[in-house]
Amino acid sequence: MHRALQLARLGLGAVSPNPMVGCVIVKKNKIIGEGNHEKYGEGHAEVNAVNSVREESDLEGCTVYVTLEPCAHFGKTPPCAHLLVDSKVGKVVICNQDPNPLVAGKGIDILKDAGIEVVSGVLQEEGKKLNRRFLTYFIKERPYVVLKWAQTADGFIARENFDSKWISNKSARQLVHKWRAEEQAILVGTNTAKHDNPSLTTRNWSGSNPMRIVLDRNLRLESSLNLFDGVVRTIVFNEREDKTSHNLEYIKLPQLSPFFILKALFERKIQSVFIEGGSATLQSFIDAGLWDEARVFESQTTFGTGVKSPFLETQPSETFTVDNNVLTIYQNNKPLKWLKN
Numbered sequence: 001m002h003r004a005l006q007l008a009r010l011g012l013g014a015v016s017p018n019p020m021v022g023c024v025i026v027k028k029n030k031i032i033g034e035g036n037h038e039k040y041g042e043g044h045a046e047v048n049a050v051n052s053v054r055e056e057s058d059l060e061g062c063t064v065y066v067t068l069e070p071c072a073h074f075g076k077t078p079p080c081a082h083l084l085v086d087s088k089v090g091k092v093v094i095c096n097q098d099p100n101p102l103v104a105g106k107g108i109d110i111l112k113d114a115g116i117e118v119v120s121g122v123l124q125e126e127g128k129k130l131n132r133r134f135l136t137y138f139i140k141e142r143p144y145v146v147l148k149w150a151q152t153a154d155g156f157i158a159r160e161n162f163d164s165k166w167i168s169n170k171s172a173r174q175l176v177h178k179w180r181a182e183e184q185a186i187l188v189g190t191n192t193a194k195h196d197n198p199s200l201t202t203r204n205w206s207g208s209n210p211m212r213i214v215l216d217r218n219l220r221l222e223s224s225l226n227l228f229d230g231v232v233r234t235i236v237f238n239e240r241e242d243k244t245s246h247n248l249e250y251i252k253l254p255q256l257s258p259f260f261i262l263k264a265l266f267e268r269k270i271q272s273v274f275i276e277g278g279s280a281t282l283q284s285f286i287d288a289g290l291w292d293e294a295r296v297f298e299s300q301t302t303f304g305t306g307v308k309s310p311f312l313e314t315q316p317s318e319t320f321t322v323d324n325n326v327l328t329i330y331q332n333n334k335p336l337k338w339l340k341n
Helices: 002-013 045-052 080-086 104-115 125-132 132-139 171-181 190-196 258-267 278-288
Strands: 022-027 030-036 063-068 091-096 117-120 144-151 156-158 184-189 212-214 234-238 243-244 250-251 271-277 294-297 316-322 323-333
Touching: 002 022, 002 030, 002 045, 002 063, 002 125, 022 045, 030 250, 045 080, 045 144, 063 125, 080 104, 080 258, 091 125, 104 117, 125 132, 132 271, 144 156, 144 171, 144 278, 171 234, 171 271, 171 316, 184 190, 190 212, 190 271, 212 316, 258 278, 271 278
Parallel strands: 063 091, 091 117, 144 271, 144 294, 184 212, 184 271, 212 234, 234 250
Antiparallel strands: 022 030, 022 063, 243 250, 294 323, 316 323
């Protein structure tokens, strides 16, 4: 299962909105096949693993280790549970059950009804961490929320004129581009869009650009900003109007609160959102309890005065050094799930 999880991680940033899945096929204590879900719309991990086995007859009676319950429905590809039944495998060991209502135990039932032994819950905590975006989306009915900011040693996120260049170092900024490629959407508030004029792309890393989300309550942002260049699909959440133009969609919300923002993203099947600022936007998600992970860079620079960084009461879970910056990771162990209206 450790190997299956290792394979699954290779799909990070490439298979969304599908989960990352790895599969290892074992017979007589030897691995005879393995595979992972490599790209959305293409073969699932079980398909790739089965196809990697040299002799089809070797599949009979073998043990299959898979990080997520085999699918039981027709989507972009046929059901993997049926594939394993047709392959006459003897045992399937599963890390996590699939919370997607289209699966949710149905894959396990198909296997058991065919006389295949099923064991589930093996390394399940590792599996939950791996597919935390996918699981959060279906269990909490909202995207997985990652907060990110860089602050000075004296606790400022920007100067008084909102200038924040460059608090973090070059290595930290490149790491942020890698993180962007791992999420489905990236979000900033009005002041960040106006004063930083970011592109919010993965130009310093090989990977797909996330959908861009900008908050503009009264539609006052200039159309000349990089966010409106049409290169990447962009959504503008506002409180004025709905309209659509090339690769740009304006969506009116009752109010620009974390609740309504995440609700709108959930309805559009966005499983994860990376929030890069500014301070007020980040703090609003913290205060609402609607966040899962925070990644905070701290430099040796001091500003003396400026825009204060967001405040977290949570204790850090991990700390790293990125050149001369300190990266601290926080986990929200009690993320709220809203009540349905």
